[in-house]
Amino acid sequence: MSKFKKKKSGELPPVSTAALPDIVFMLLFFFMTVTTFKKDDYKVAQDFPYADQVQKLDKNDPIIYIYAGKPHERYQKEVGAQAKIQLNDKFANVDEIKDYWFNTLNNDVGQEFRYVAITALKVDGETNMGLVADIKQQLREINALKINYTTRKGEASQNYK
């Protein structure tokens, strides 16, 4: 008759944590697969202007990056506080862009993308247009005409704060 008798005392059985490692591993693998390590170390400020009429760049597109902006404080002693261009992970002058562009095209992107490769200009918001115009002029001279101004998604009015 006491088949359904409760065990003595209402204590809850301890929660089994045997499945915890499985859950954690699952999360771990998720983050391992989605993690992409930054390609270059930024030596210049990268605070992009806001824009909302943007188009996405796919990671698989043939992209060549050019960075520009004010050097970070720890580099300012060497190169000054004026906005500089960064190619790969070195500061560079405007006339090095052409060489860099072709080197990257041949080594990383593939020569077949000569006329479809997009040059992403990652320029800090606080840069003067003069530098950007110089970069554009260099790109025009080597007939690398497809460019993308990298921006942050947001209302353009935030640029005036």
Added chain:
Amino acid sequence: MGRRNIPEVNAGSMADIAFLLLIFFLVTTTFQEDAGINRKLPPMPPPGVTPPIIKQKNLFTVLVNKNNDLLVEEEIMDIKDLRKAAIEFLDNGGGTNEKGEPCTYCKGKKDPESSDHPNKAIISVRNDRETNYKTFMSVQNELVGAYNVLRNREAQRLYQRDFTEMESVVADPQVDESVKEDLKEKMEVIKELFPLKISEAETNN
């Protein structure tokens, strides 16, 4: 003697190790993805060729000076009015295109003093070397916005969906190729109606 029992490996700290790795990847993960405004630079003119002369009425000049002030068609303008002004200019349709056809889809004022046809209308952005990049990008954003408004309007009329939405579908790598091909054709039609003609002239010092 026989075999001795191999003691079981204690797996209790496996969770700790996994946690450690998990936290490492959590911290280093960035979901940031590149997005921006695409633009095509004008090719270098072959030597000895003078650029064609464009009628003043087909040119919409936006000047940004070094104090980041805007001068649109020789009038000072606030950036928030720029998009509307650009739409009015592009959508005017006062005349005909190269083939002599009038703009049947334009809903503008048909002002003979403004642009003839969206095919002929060119927006020229000029800036100073000291102009701030942020301001320049805001101007570009508004101009692209003006084109998108008009293209969306035409896409709604012809295909009952937004042009910008089609654009994002085409950019999605998970969408089927055949769907993309179809959309690309439709987008070409709309691009033909309002071709993006924004010129970024060389800077003047």
